[in-house]
Amino acid sequence: MSKVLIIGAGGVGRVVTSKCAQHPSIFSEIMLASRTKSKCEEIIADVTRSTGHSHLRAAQVDAENVPQLVALIRSFNPKLVIHVALPYQDLTIMDACLETGVHYLDTANYEPKEEAKFEYSWQWAYQDRFKEKGIMALLGCGFDPGVTGIFTAHAAKHHFDEIHYLDIVDCNAGDHGKAFATNFNPEINIREITQKGKYFQDGQWIETEPHAISRMVNYPGIGPKNSYLIYHEELESLTKNFPTIKRARFWMTFSEEYLTHLRVIQNIGMASIDPVSFKGQQIIPLEFLKAVLPDPGELGENYVGETSIGCRIRGIKDGEEKTYYIWNNCSHEKAFTETRAQGVSYTTGVPATLGAMLMLNGQWSGSGVFNVEELNPDPFLEKLGTMGLEWHEETNVDIEFEV
Numbered sequence: 001m002s003k004v005l006i007i008g009a010g011g012v013g014r015v016v017t018s019k020c021a022q023h024p025s026i027f028s029e030i031m032l033a034s035r036t037k038s039k040c041e042e043i044i045a046d047v048t049r050s051t052g053h054s055h056l057r058a059a060q061v062d063a064e065n066v067p068q069l070v071a072l073i074r075s076f077n078p079k080l081v082i083h084v085a086l087p088y089q090d091l092t093i094m095d096a097c098l099e100t101g102v103h104y105l106d107t108a109n110y111e112p113k114e115e116a117k118f119e120y121s122w123q124w125a126y127q128d129r130f131k132e133k134g135i136m137a138l139l140g141c142g143f144d145p146g147v148t149g150i151f152t153a154h155a156a157k158h159h160f161d162e163i164h165y166l167d168i169v170d171c172n173a174g175d176h177g178k179a180f181a182t183n184f185n186p187e188i189n190i191r192e193i194t195q196k197g198k199y200f201q202d203g204q205w206i207e208t209e210p211h212a213i214s215r216m217v218n219y220p221g222i223g224p225k226n227s228y229l230i231y232h233e234e235l236e237s238l239t240k241n242f243p244t245i246k247r248a249r250f251w252m253t254f255s256e257e258y259l260t261h262l263r264v265i266q267n268i269g270m271a272s273i274d275p276v277s278f279k280g281q282q283i284i285p286l287e288f289l290k291a292v293l294p295d296p297g298e299l300g301e302n303y304v305g306e307t308s309i310g311c312r313i314r315g316i317k318d319g320e321e322k323t324y325y326i327w328n329n330c331s332h333e334k335a336f337t338e339t340r341a342q343g344v345s346y347t348t349g350v351p352a353t354l355g356a357m358l359m360l361n362g363q364w365s366g367s368g369v370f371n372v373e374e375l376n377p378d379p380f381l382e383k384l385g386t387m388g389l390e391w392h393e394e395t396n397v398d399i400e401f402e403v
């Protein structure tokens with residue numbers, strides 16, 4: 001029986017609130033706090049109706065303001081903060097957790113607003129302070145990062161003596177019926193996918209022009225889809241935590257239509273994060289673009305099709321070369337029926353809730369800052385299916401696609 005504070009009332013916040021409320025014996029009291037309190041109230045009304053959990057509360061907070069966060073945490077006194085607002089707020093929320101002695105969990109690594117750059121260095125720098133305080137920070141417990149790291153840890157523990165090649169493959173074969181929309185926060189999403197590509201090979205990072213490398217990847221239950229090599233944050237922690245890895249890459253599907261929209265957005269300057277003066281005001285084009293694009297949290301209703309995300313691994317077991325594929329497919333419609341959120345929010349919110357459960361029941365514990373792959377994957381994967389994300393594995397499959 002624990003109190004939990006969820007910060008961020010977007011698509012992912014909706015799923016986390018809903019999933020926590022389905023487990024009242026663990027999450028006995030839930031507070032959902034965000035910049036706009038009415039969004040928390042709306043989610044809470046839906047979740048109370050669908051789950052019957054009667055101890056849900058809404059609050060307003062600016063998660064970039066440490067004193068406000070500290071005051072909120074002290075007034076509610078949770079055991080854990082689940083941060084599913086934006087990556088810009090990782091450090092302020094970690095600061096507030098340190099000040100109040102409360103555990104922390106997030107789904108995306110810190111990104112400074114003024115520079116589209118995401119890496120773990122800022123959050124790993126909290127290691128000693130979290131250790132000294134005797135509290136735990138769990139970083140990147142969504143799907144990717146998150147389940148992809150746990151899949152890799154499971155492969156390392158149960159299937160390989162050494163992992164040599166890791167390809168994370170991420171397909172969204174869903175259709176939301178809009179000409180252009182992003183599946184999570186548009187500002188964060190566009191910053192991520194317009195960056196240069198980057199992958200790890202033989203101890204070095206190799207940079208490519210954005211979307212310069214693509215391959216057809218065959219996704220289970222979906223079929224072949226053009227997949228583009230992009231940089232993704234879990235590559236940084238996985239290559240550090242599994243030093244036998246010789247090459248690690250991340251692939252994501254984009255349709256031609258999507259890439260054309262993205263090119264136009266970039267060419268006309270709307271993806272820029274440099275402020276421009278407009279009618280006497282300083283505005284950031286990408287922030288303005290977010291305001292006119294569909295809200296990812298509203299995409300669920302007409303979303304059809306599935307996501308498929310997994311890890312394709314090659315390495316050595318008992319002196320023999322072995323290939324292995326582990327994945328989950330998630331239906332947008334099923335996710336919406338259960339939580340009124342689309343599949344991308346669902347695949348992020350379910351692992352965050354499950355990670356929180358394991359932290360609260362003590363199956364995942366420790367003092368300091370952890371990436372998910374550093375923890376025991378077994379209790380997580382035992383429950384992931386019953387929490388709504390069934391997973392599958394296959395050995396000795398044809399998984400090779402060379403750069």
Ligand code: NDP
Pocket residue numbers: 007008009010011012013033034035036039061062063064084085086087089107108140141142143144145146183184185186188296297344345347348
């Ligand atoms: P949304 O944009 O839908 O929601 C973000 C929420 O955070 C909004 O409710 C917003 O408030 C709130 N917020 C923003 N700034 C502040 C602030 N300063 N103080 C308080 N609240 C604030 O995003 P998503 O739900 O789609 O994504 C949430 C997180 O999940 C992101 O960090 C994203 O990167 C991560 N993610 C991780 C994935 C994974 O697999 N690991 C996949 C997808 C997403 P308001 O409503 O007022 O704007």
